[in-house]
Amino acid sequence: MSEATHVLLEEFLKLHPADLADRLQRLSLPEARGVLSELPPAPAGRALAELEHDRQHELLLALPAQKLAPLLDELAPNVVADLVPALPPSIRRATLNALPADQRRRIQTLLRYAPDTAGGIMSDRFIALRDDMTIERARELLRAHAQEERTEDIAYLYVIDAGQRLVGVVSLRDLVFRRAERRVSEIMNRDVKFLYVDDEEEKTARQFEHYHYLGLPVLERNGQLVGVVKASDALEIAQAEATEDMQLMVGLSGDERALTPWPKAVGLRLPWLYVNLATAFLAASVVNLFEGTIAKWTALAVFLPIIAGQGGNAGIQTLTVIVRDLALGELSPGDGRRALFKELMLGLINGLAIGAVVGLVGWLWKDSPELGLIAFAAMVLNQLAAALSGVVIPLGLKWFKVDPALASSIFLTTVTDVAGFFFFLGLATLVMHWTGM
Amino acid sequence: MSEATHVLLEEFLKLHPADLADRLQRLSLPEARGVLSELPPAPAGRALAELEHDRQHELLLALPAQKLAPLLDELAPNVVADLVPALPPSIRRATLNALPADQRRRIQTLLRYAPDTAGGIMSDRFIALRDDMTIERARELLRAHAQEERTEDIAYLYVIDAGQRLVGVVSLRDLVFRRAERRVSEIMNRDVKFLYVDDEEEKTARQFEHYHYLGLPVLERNGQLVGVVKASDALEIAQAEATEDMQLMVGLSGDERALTPWPKAVGLRLPWLYVNLATAFLAASVVNLFEGTIAKWTALAVFLPIIAGQGGNAGIQTLTVIVRDLALGELSPGDGRRALFKELMLGLINGLAIGAVVGLVGWLWKDSPELGLIAFAAMVLNQLAAALSGVVIPLGLKWFKVDPALASSIFLTTVTDVAGFFFFLGLATLVMHWTGM
Numbered sequence: 001m002s003e004a005t006h007v008l009l010e011e012f013l014k015l016h017p018a019d020l021a022d023r024l025q026r027l028s029l030p031e032a033r034g035v036l037s038e039l040p041p042a043p044a045g046r047a048l049a050e051l052e053h054d055r056q057h058e059l060l061l062a063l064p065a066q067k068l069a070p071l072l073d074e075l076a077p078n079v080v081a082d083l084v085p086a087l088p089p090s091i092r093r094a095t096l097n098a099l100p101a102d103q104r105r106r107i108q109t110l111l112r113y114a115p116d117t118a119g120g121i122m123s124d125r126f127i128a129l130r131d132d133m134t135i136e137r138a139r140e141l142l143r144a145h146a147q148e149e150r151t152e153d154i155a156y157l158y159v160i161d162a163g164q165r166l167v168g169v170v171s172l173r174d175l176v177f178r179r180a181e182r183r184v185s186e187i188m189n190r191d192v193k194f195l196y197v198d199d200e201e202e203k204t205a206r207q208f209e210h211y212h213y214l215g216l217p218v219l220e221r222n223g224q225l226v227g228v229v230k231a232s233d234a235l236e237i238a239q240a241e242a243t244e245d246m247q248l249m250v251g252l253s254g255d256e257r258a259l260t261p262w263p264k265a266v267g268l269r270l271p272w273l274y275v276n277l278a279t280a281f282l283a284a285s286v287v288n289l290f291e292g293t294i295a296k297w298t299a300l301a302v303f304l305p306i307i308a309g310q311g312g313n314a315g316i317q318t319l320t321v322i323v324r325d326l327a328l329g330e331l332s333p334g335d336g337r338r339a340l341f342k343e344l345m346l347g348l349i350n351g352l353a354i355g356a357v358v359g360l361v362g363w364l365w366k367d368s369p370e371l372g373l374i375a376f377a378a379m380v381l382n383q384l385a386a387a388l389s390g391v392v393i394p395l396g397l398k399w400f401k402v403d404p405a406l407a408s409s410i411f412l413t414t415v416t417d418v419a420g421f422f423f424f425l426g427l428a429t430l431v432m433h434w435t436g437m
Numbered sequence: 438m439s440e441a442t443h444v445l446l447e448e449f450l451k452l453h454p455a456d457l458a459d460r461l462q463r464l465s466l467p468e469a470r471g472v473l474s475e476l477p478p479a480p481a482g483r484a485l486a487e488l489e490h491d492r493q494h495e496l497l498l499a500l501p502a503q504k505l506a507p508l509l510d511e512l513a514p515n516v517v518a519d520l521v522p523a524l525p526p527s528i529r530r531a532t533l534n535a536l537p538a539d540q541r542r543r544i545q546t547l548l549r550y551a552p553d554t555a556g557g558i559m560s561d562r563f564i565a566l567r568d569d570m571t572i573e574r575a576r577e578l579l580r581a582h583a584q585e586e587r588t589e590d591i592a593y594l595y596v597i598d599a600g601q602r603l604v605g606v607v608s609l610r611d612l613v614f615r616r617a618e619r620r621v622s623e624i625m626n627r628d629v630k631f632l633y634v635d636d637e638e639e640k641t642a643r644q645f646e647h648y649h650y651l652g653l654p655v656l657e658r659n660g661q662l663v664g665v666v667k668a669s670d671a672l673e674i675a676q677a678e679a680t681e682d683m684q685l686m687v688g689l690s691g692d693e694r695a696l697t698p699w700p701k702a703v704g705l706r707l708p709w710l711y712v713n714l715a716t717a718f719l720a721a722s723v724v725n726l727f728e729g730t731i732a733k734w735t736a737l738a739v740f741l742p743i744i745a746g747q748g749g750n751a752g753i754q755t756l757t758v759i760v761r762d763l764a765l766g767e768l769s770p771g772d773g774r775r776a777l778f779k780e781l782m783l784g785l786i787n788g789l790a791i792g793a794v795v796g797l798v799g800w801l802w803k804d805s806p807e808l809g810l811i812a813f814a815a816m817v818l819n820q821l822a823a824a825l826s827g828v829v830i831p832l833g834l835k836w837f838k839v840d841p842a843l844a845s846s847i848f849l850t851t852v853t854d855v856a857g858f859f860f861f862l863g864l865a866t867l868v869m870h871w872t873g874m
Contacts, residue, residue: 016630018647139613146614155592155651176576176613177583193453209676210455212669214592214651231668232649238672239646242679243761249683250753258762258776265779266786269754273791276750280743281798287739294738298731301738302724305854306717308742313713313847316687317706324680325695339695342702349703354710361718410750417742 009038017046025055033062036071045071049079053255057086065091069098077103078123078227081110110227118204119197121237122218122227128160129175129184131167136180138170155214158225159188165223168192194219197226201237206329208234245327248405249319251276276410283308283417290425293432299366300428303358303375307424310354311382311416318343318390319412326394326404340391347387348380355379370431378424385419386412446475454483462492470499473508482511486520490692494523502528506535514543515560515664519552547664555641556634558674559655559664565597566612566621568604573617575607592651595662596625602660605629631656634663638674643766645671682764685842686756688713713847720745720854727862730869736803737865740812743795744861748819748853751787755780755827756849763831763841777828784824785817792816807868815861822856823849 012020012035024032024047036044036059048059048071060068060083072080072095084092084107096104106124113119127145129138138157157175159168168188178187194217195204207216208231218227244254251272256265287294287304294300322339325331331339355376363372393411394404431437449457449472461469461484473481473496485496485508497505497520509517509532521529521544533541543561550556564582566575575594594612596605605625615624631654632641644653645668655664681691688709693702724731724741731737759776762768768776792813800809830848831841868874 016628016648018649142610143614146610172609172613173579173583176609177580191453205672208669209672211453212455212667212673214668230649231651231672232645235642235646235668235672235675236649238675239679239765242676242683243765246679246683246686246757246761250757251750252754252757256758258758258768259772259779260758262779262782262786265783269751269783270787270790272754273747273751273787274794277743277747277791277794280746283746284739284743287742291735291739294731295735298728298735298738301731301735301741302721302728304738305724305742305745305858306714306721309717309720309850309854310710310714313688313850314706314710316846317689317709320683320687320689321693321695321697324683328676328680331695335696342696342699345699346702346706349699350707350710353707354714357711357714409753413746413750417746421742 005034005038009035012039013043017043018050020047021050021052024059025052029058029062032059036063037067041070042074045074049075049083052257054260056083060086061088061091065094065098068095073099073103076123076125077106078110078121078125080107081120082115085111085115113197116201117197118195118199118201118218118229119227121201121204121233122195122197122229124227126217126225126228127157128164128225129157129170131159131161131183131185131188133184134180135175135178135182135184135187138175138184139180142175158192158217158228159184160225163223164225166192166194166217166219166225169217192217195229196221202241202327202329204229205234205238205241209238209328241327244403245323245405248403248407249323249409251407251410272407272410275407279410279414280417282414283421286418286421287425290421290429293425293429297428297432297437299368299371300425302366303362303371304421304424306358307375307378307382308417308420310358310379311386311420312413314347314350314383315386315390315412315416316409318346318387319394319408322391322394323405323408326398336391336395340388343387343391344384347383351380351383354383370435370437371428374424374427374431378420378427381423382416382420385423386416389415442471442475446472449476450480454480455487457484458487458489461496462489466495466499469496473500474504478507479511482508486512486516489694491697493520497523498525498528502531502535505532510536510540513560513562514540515547515558515562517544518547518557522548522552550634553638554634555632555636555638555655555666556664558638558641558670559632559634559666561664563654563662563665564594565601565662566594566607568596568598568620568622568625570621571617572612572615572619572621572624575612575621576617579612595629595654595665596621597662600660601662603629603631603654603656603662606654629654632666633658639678639764639766641666642671642675642678646675646765678764681840682760682842685840685844686760686846688844688847709844709847712844716847716851717854719851720858723855723858724862727858727866730862730866734865734869734874736805736808737862739803740795740799740808741858741861744812744815744819745854745857747791747795747816748823748857749850751784751820752823752827752849752853753846755783755824756831756845759828759831760842760845763835773828773832777825780824780828781821784820788817788820791820807872807874808865811861811864811868815857815864818860819853819857822860823853826852 012023024035048056087095110124127142157170157172158166159170161167168190169192170184170188174187193211195207196219214231216229217225218229220226247254247256253268256268358379359372359376362375363369389412393408397406398404461472485493524532547561564579594607594609595603596607598604605627606629607621607625611624630648632644633656651668653666654662655666657663684691684693690705693705795816796809796813799812800806826849830845834843835841
């Protein structure tokens, strides 16, 4: 090891694992692998756990099993359970077999839960107290655990009965300062909020946001306590969910970043651009239907993108509000009709307000009251179409058990383009017919 | 009080404050005010604190100061400091004067911090240990506090020196299980992460996401410890920030919800739709420039929205990725050039891939190789314009100290519409000129 490398390692060892991970993120792959191999297993493992997904995956594959196992042994079983599915089956088996039996068994238990459920997020490093214990006995248990230093940061202690079922919660503070001969069941709070192992991670984040707890216990459906989730884990889920919603809405994968390599990004984006292209041809074919009308009255081509574009923008405002409220569980099933009414009122008022301006400009600019009237009417109708589809598209996707955000802006602008072109050119054709233009 | 009301109150009293708030949210204003007035101050205050912003504001104004003060006295000073700015000055003064002097002083201290900073979010209910205390003395202090029941959930205890400056952190568990005669300074961890009172709330959320702590201490710039922030507060901030980004991008206020009353929503949305209309006229005036070209070759009107629309969609994909990374602090200043390179590569490849299809369809549908070639070239150029503006617009807004999300999709589609129309119709005019069509 060179002197320079040695100095670098010394510096890295002083960093918090999350900061060390940031540094590893910016090194080349061989450099990062070199640093991870030279560091003691504990800081190396913790930094590995903090890396972004792509870099983590690269490094897991770049380290041999005999280097990897000591790193993984330093990590909480749930952190390892998040990492190992990325390994090819043979390497995964070799790595797991190189771990101590207890760590391996705990990881394998956690691997049974789907990664996007409370079971997939929870940690199994928690201390459960029995309801019939004395407080003195509970303190002894805690003291023994404290020496192991292998539990998560604690704010609450959960209480179970003889059947491992959750029956209450005690704050660490209460446990410490109540009289030693009392029983845990006498001081515990029985109204304890919890998650089930198969609750979706969105629900997990929502429960934390709703109740503001620092931790929540996770139960099997039979009521047995099997893990805990921390508020800070919920924060990461919420960030990831919000990113996913924003990205899905516009036809992105949900996990693209500004510095995602471009060959990967092409694969993620191009398919949706092709979907969008297909819908654009649909809209273009509406224009094509009316090519004769445009040939006689080319001023229509000038106003065409205004009618369609304003519909698209207003519709995406509606869509953004609805998708967000659905994602955060703030829109109950019965609220759909009220939201639709609100959006239609907005569509009508915005349509009248914008339509009046567009109509006036159309009349004065092209010296044609007919054009003004057509533009006005088409704008009002298209704003109503935008409001309707901004509510119906995400609720419809949800009905079909698809993420309400999925490419919804692409579907929406298809509606507003098709409707906008059809209303505007259709009305123009009628007016030309009636007035004999 | 009627029997029915009594039964309802009994039921409400059993609920968690957050669930009680959900019920109050769905009652009419007079009903909700009635329930809050009848409930004991502690549950009423906690439910009030959990309400959504609009309903909270209505109820604060609907309750007289002598009813309000006991409710506010039950709440943490920082929660009250979040509520009272919504009151008109005279009511605010009357309400604060009705509170005990200590509570009032603490609220007034917290009101000095801007609401969107760590100081504006932090709680002043924390226990600080002195570094020169014995562990025994620290335990006594904690026991005294535990009887007051007025601190937040605790996972860590922060350590200060004689000048109130933060010097370390101790876990509650360590404090409880280490030998009583040792000093706090001997068992504390000196590498403690913290926030400054004037740190923006985005930074607060990012620190929690980065380090996964359950709480962070907040310091004045001189190093004095003045408050603590909990991970669950950071979760709420992160949710609000993500919503704001999504909404600002499409020209919404950042706090509209699906059931926001429509008259309020009109006021929030219509101004941005007018901005969008102005930019739409800008784009339309480009089409107007080429009206003569369209009059001679109406098939152009059919392809016009495809070229512009695909540019808009691709640009919004870029924008969404950049805005998200800027918001979460994942794009460092030096990364801008790399991100731009990536997006231009994507623009080129997507442009060639989509342009080839559009060109081929143009050629075959309209039996015109010239139209195909023009559509192909305009699509490639507009995809490059989309990539460029998707990076430059948010970075530019940030440069001018404006939120990078603010109405950025409106600015972006202006660029892609103007550029798309100009490239497509400009090329068509040139080709017609050359070929003498």
